[in-house]
Amino acid sequence: MDVALQQLVNGLTVGAFYALIALGYTMVYGIIRLINFAQGDLYSVGAFIGLSMLSLLAGLHLRNPLVLTALGLVVSMGATGLLGVLIYRVAYRPLLRSPLSILISAIGASLTLEYSLLLIYSPSFLVYPSLFDTGGPALGDLVVSWMQVTIFLVSLALMLALYVLVHRTKLGLAMRALAINQDAARLMGIDVSRVIAATFFVGSALAAFGGVMTGLYYGQISFLMGFLAGLKAFTAAVLGGIGNIPGAMLGGFIVGIVESLATGYISGRWKDVVTFGILILILVVRPRGLLGERVVERM
Amino acid sequence: MRRFAPVSVLVVVVLALCAPAGGAQGAPVKLGVPVPLSGGSAEAGQDILNGARLAADQANARGGVLGRQIEIVSADDACDAQQGVTAAQKLVDAGVVAVAGGYCSSAALPESGVFHTAGVAFVADASTNPQLTEQGFDNVFRDIGRDDQQGPFAANFMVDDLHAHRIAIVHDNTVYAKGLAEATRTALAGKPGVHVVFFDAITPGEKDFTATLTRIKSLRPDVLYFTGYYAEGGLLARQFKALRVPGEFMAGDANNDPTFIKEAGAAADGVLVTSAPLAQFLPEAKAYIAAYRAKYGHAPGPYSAYEYDAVNITIAAIKRANTTDRAAIIKALARTTDFKGITGTISFNAKGDRAGVNYMVLEIRDGEFTAYRAAA
Numbered sequence: 001m002d003v004a005l006q007q008l009v010n011g012l013t014v015g016a017f018y019a020l021i022a023l024g025y026t027m028v029y030g031i032i033r034l035i036n037f038a039q040g041d042l043y044s045v046g047a048f049i050g051l052s053m054l055s056l057l058a059g060l061h062l063r064n065p066l067v068l069t070a071l072g073l074v075v076s077m078g079a080t081g082l083l084g085v086l087i088y089r090v091a092y093r094p095l096l097r098s099p100l101s102i103l104i105s106a107i108g109a110s111l112t113l114e115y116s117l118l119l120i121y122s123p124s125f126l127v128y129p130s131l132f133d134t135g136g137p138a139l140g141d142l143v144v145s146w147m148q149v150t151i152f153l154v155s156l157a158l159m160l161a162l163y164v165l166v167h168r169t170k171l172g173l174a175m176r177a178l179a180i181n182q183d184a185a186r187l188m189g190i191d192v193s194r195v196i197a198a199t200f201f202v203g204s205a206l207a208a209f210g211g212v213m214t215g216l217y218y219g220q221i222s223f224l225m226g227f228l229a230g231l232k233a234f235t236a237a238v239l240g241g242i243g244n245i246p247g248a249m250l251g252g253f254i255v256g257i258v259e260s261l262a263t264g265y266i267s268g269r270w271k272d273v274v275t276f277g278i279l280i281l282i283l284v285v286r287p288r289g290l291l292g293e294r295v296v297e298r299m
Numbered sequence: 300m301r302r303f304a305p306v307s308v309l310v311v312v313v314l315a316l317c318a319p320a321g322g323a324q325g326a327p328v329k330l331g332v333p334v335p336l337s338g339g340s341a342e343a344g345q346d347i348l349n350g351a352r353l354a355a356d357q358a359n360a361r362g363g364v365l366g367r368q369i370e371i372v373s374a375d376d377a378c379d380a381q382q383g384v385t386a387a388q389k390l391v392d393a394g395v396v397a398v399a400g401g402y403c404s405s406a407a408l409p410e411s412g413v414f415h416t417a418g419v420a421f422v423a424d425a426s427t428n429p430q431l432t433e434q435g436f437d438n439v440f441r442d443i444g445r446d447d448q449q450g451p452f453a454a455n456f457m458v459d460d461l462h463a464h465r466i467a468i469v470h471d472n473t474v475y476a477k478g479l480a481e482a483t484r485t486a487l488a489g490k491p492g493v494h495v496v497f498f499d500a501i502t503p504g505e506k507d508f509t510a511t512l513t514r515i516k517s518l519r520p521d522v523l524y525f526t527g528y529y530a531e532g533g534l535l536a537r538q539f540k541a542l543r544v545p546g547e548f549m550a551g552d553a554n555n556d557p558t559f560i561k562e563a564g565a566a567a568d569g570v571l572v573t574s575a576p577l578a579q580f581l582p583e584a585k586a587y588i589a590a591y592r593a594k595y596g597h598a599p600g601p602y603s604a605y606e607y608d609a610v611n612i613t614i615a616a617i618k619r620a621n622t623t624d625r626a627a628i629i630k631a632l633a634r635t636t637d638f639k640g641i642t643g644t645i646s647f648n649a650k651g652d653r654a655g656v657n658y659m660v661l662e663i664r665d666g667e668f669t670a671y672r673a674a675a
Contacts, residue, residue, distance in 0.1 A: 005519045010509040124341035126531055127561050134519040143542050218506040220534055220562055222339065228504050263510035269472065271498045271510075271670075 002141045007264040008257060013148050013217075015256020016155040017199050020210035021226075021233030022205030022240070022248035023162060024084075030179050030243035032096060037106040038087055039207060040230015041113035042080055043128040046156065046208025047221040050076040054129055065131035069216065076212050084204025099296035104291035110217070110230075125222035133183050145276050158206060159249050166245060175199060179243070193294045232259075235279055241292020250290060255279075310537040322418055327370035328363070328623055330355065330613060331390035331419070332606075333410055336375035339503065339530030340653070342558050344402050346600025347424060350374050351400060353591055354610035364617050366637075371610075376410065378403035378473075378528075387413035387541035390639040395419065396623040397616070397632075399609035402477035402602065403462070403528075404428035411439050420629045427552065428478045432650040438629045440647050442612065442640070443605050444656035446475065449552060450482025451522060452658040453573045458490050460660075460671075461547060463521035467488035467497035469511065476500075479526040479551050496520055501531060502661065508535050509542060516544040522568070526551040534560025540566035547571060552658075555601040560666050572661040577668060578604040580659065584641040608640035 020045050026037040053072040062068055091109045136145035155275040166172035174195045177185040186192050214229075215221045236255045240247025255275060262274035282290065331353045334344035348371070357367040363369055372393050374386035390398060391413065397420040401407035409640075414421040415436040423431060423441035427449065432439055442507035457463045466487060470480035477500070484495050496518045501508050503619035508531070515523060523539065523546060525532055532554040539548050549571040560567045577632030578599050582602040588608060591599040615638060617623060638645040646654045660671035 003513060006513045006516075007510055010513060013509070014507045028416070118337060122341070123337035124558075125339060125562075127558075130564050145541065208399065214506065218534060219564065220506060220530075221539060222503065222530075224338070228502075260510040264514045267499050268502070268511050271502070 001059040003264065005142055008145055009142070009148065009262045010264075011257030011260030012152055013256070014259065015236075015253035017154050017214060017229065017252075018185050018233045018236045018255050019159065019209050019249045019252025020155055021207050021229060022237040023159065023245065024207050024234060025234055025237040026240070026245060026248040027162075027175075027199050027203045029237070030245075031175060031196055033091070033099070034092065034102055034106060035229070035234070036092075036109075036200075036203075037103075038084075038109040038113055039203065040226035040228075040233060041117075042173055042204045042226070043083055043211045043214075043229060044117055044221070044223060044226035045083060045113055045213045045267045046076045046080040046204075046211030046255075047225065048117055048126075048211075048223075049079050050212035050215055051126060051128060051210070052223065054131075058129065068131060069212075073209060073212050077208045080208035080211075081205035084200040086090060088197055088200040093196075114227070123223070125225075127290055129222060130219060131216060133235050133282075143197040143227055147217055153212075154209075155215060158209065159245070160204070162202065163245055173193065173272065232275075236275070239279055239282060241289030244291045247289055247291035251265050254290075254292070301311055303558055305357070310673060317418070326366040327572065328365070328394040328617065329372050329393060330393035330610060331371050331393070331398035332371055333375045333376045333386045333390060333398065334373065334400050334405070334622070335378040335402050335406070336373070338377045338379075339552075340378050340528055343425070343464040343529075343553075343556050343602060344375075345598060346527070346641050347400060347402060347601040347606040349591065349595050350424075350599065350603030350606035351370050351610045353587075353594060354607045354614070356594075357457065358611070358614050365621065365623065367396055367623075369614065372600055373400075375635075376401075376406040378406050380405055380409045383407070383410045383593065384413055388477065391417040391419060392451045396625055397613045397628050398422070399613045400424060401426045401465055403473065404431060405473045407431060408474060410421075411436055414438055418629070419624050420613065420625065420632050422609040422632065423643060424606040425428075426475070429482075430474070430478070432652050435634065437651075440612075440632055440651040442609050442633070442642065442645050442653050443602075444658060445478040446451045447655060449658055450479055450484075451486040453479075453483050453549070454490070454549070456488035456573065456660055457494055457522050457549070458487070461522055461549075463524075465494055465496045465518065465521045465546075467515045467518060467520040467522045467546075468495060469515075469523065469525045469527070470500050471503045471531060472500040473503065475553065478526040480524075483524060491607070497523075501527070501535070503527065503531055505531075506534055508536075509538050512538055512542050512544055518660065519545075520546045522547045522549050524551070525554070529556045529559040529562070533559045533567070536563040536570050537566040540613075544634055549573070553659060555668060557598060557600070557668075560668075563663075567663045567666065568662045570594070571671060572663070572668070573658055574601065574661050575605070576657055577601055577661070578660050579668075580670060581642055583639075583643070587641045604642050608642050608645060611640065612638050612645065 020296030050072045052074045057115045091105045174190045236251035262271045334347045375387045376383040376386040385408040399422040404426040429445045429447045429448045470476035524639040552574040567574045620627040620631035636646045661668040662671040
């Protein structure tokens with residue numbers, strides 16, 4: 001029983017990271033029907049900017065780990081958010097009317113980010129400072145660190161905040177209007193480009209949060225880290241029903257837990273086979289994903 | 300105009316005769332070094348390249364080889380089979396007379412095929428998969444041990460020194476890691492009272508291995524032996540300690556890199572690593588370490604000393620062959636006997652493997668690799 005519980009905890013932790021990245025995929029798809037392949041790489045960029053910030057602050061003799069983390073997160077999320085907007089402006093906006101070109105542009109943006117990180121930072125991986133110890137609540141044989149608890153809770157809170165943003169604010173109303181019909185939204189006086197830019201900002205900032213937390217929790221980041229994570233997050237978004245925010249969260253956690261259980265009870269070598277097998281099965285039965293029933297009114 | 304024709308033909312002929320001959324006299328002798336310069340093993344690759352450059356610089360200071368300077372040409376193989384083939388082809392096209400280098404076996408194996416086709420000698424300094432010298436290629440040599448030697452060594456150590464009965468083996472499905480894992484399992488199979496309780500792979504490039512470690516924890520191993528690379532090894536050691544998995548954490552010779560310690564942090568303490576002797580444990584390598592530090596400002600990494608020897612063995616072979624002809628260099632390399640290197644005396648056997656290799660167990664203590672000493 002302990003083992004199963006532990007695997008659940010492991011899966012929820014990994015799943016939280018997938019979910020954070022998946023949200024960006026799903027938001028962008030919901031609004032402009034673009035699979036933003038650069039989403040996973042924005043997660044890497046967030047991790048690297050966070051590392052730069054932490055190194056800078058360490059140089060200024062700041063020691064308090066909470067202050068360090070908070071500053072690192074704010075700067076990284078802000079900067080990565082702006083980068084997301086920049087990518088939209090440069091690589092996507094001119095191509096909004098040509099679905100195939102914009103997809104290629106997204107792949108280009110992804111590779112550009114990956115290899116910029118390689119050139120600017122390191123062709124190898126970098127090591128994050130360890131600000132927090134691995135301690136956690138005493139639960140017998142079950143190992144949970146405070147850090148895992150924090151990652152899980154903050155991720156949930158961010159996702160909830162996002163849900164509120166989309167469903168309870170004016171900006172969110174504009175986003176949803178856009179998702180239904182761009183031209184009609186424009187006629188209603190919505191500044192389409194600004195709303196899309198805001199969507200990119202929020203999606204990228206969430207990925208950056210995941211990136212910094214990855215660095216702090218696992219201690220290691222690399223320019224290609226967004227590739228595999230992005231792939232899994234994309235899977236999660238599709239599984240949950242792409243375009244659907246609670247679906248992306250659910251999908252992220254499901255992919256994380258399935259991976260963990262497949263590794264624990266079948267084999268690490270078969271993990272991806274099992275995960276993607278389940279994905280195919282679900283999509284065959286429910287082509288729109290778990291929560292993607294209302295196609296017209298996405299998000 | 301007609302009158303000038305014979306003259307111009309003569310000029311062309313004279314130029315054609317002079318240019319290559321005159322050029323060859325001054326042109327440097329190119330040695331190829333394929334190594335990973337990007338990806339998880341980039342540090343190890345850069346150290347190997349540094350070792351090769353140091354060897355070439357020192358040889359050039361003594362007048363080079365056959366009166367010509369030596370030039371090191373590097374190519375990034377990223378530890379990847381496809382990129383390795385491209386890198387090898389790039390070196391062949393650049394006109395290298397021989398190749399000394401490599402790190403990951405998954406790249407070195409396909410590279411060896413390209414070099415074989417091109418008839419270029421390949422002296423491997425760090426790729427330990429047995430297959431490399433089992434292909435029947437006459438151009439492949441290596442100055443380091445094989446994983447079917449390391450595996451039994453690790454097995455004996457776990458059973459005889461650590462008195463382990465329950466052993467978990469984790470690899471990462473790469474050629475090297477899987478080969479070492481299987482060699483270790485085979486060596487353990489004959490030992491009474493010893494069980495391999497876990498044998499599975501993790502995925503390189505991922506960061507969370509807690510699912511695998513949770514399974515291992517439930518099996519209560521005495522030792523976990525990880526045969527993959529340090530990029531994942533450091534993370535694995537960290538999560539091993541965090542999850543409070545019982546037993547020792549032991550890793551193969553792709554984890555003897557200082558980056559492993561940086562990555563694992565406090566969890567590195569007490570980790571055991573099976574390895575070919577590192578430069579600091581080699582009495583003949585003192586001058587090399589000093590020269591390396593002076594030139595690059597940091598410690599030489601685990602395999603650069605073997606690369607330094609590989610380059611020097613190749614230079615010695617070129618001298619013996621007294622030509623830069625690729626085939627002649629291969630023949631000369633095959634006759635390498637009792638070469639006095641910084642990693643010891645090196646002779647190649649019929650397969651091209653180094654005769655009489657040593658292994659040692661490293662223990663990480665206070666952030667340093669130290670020679671393992673049994674607890675009193």
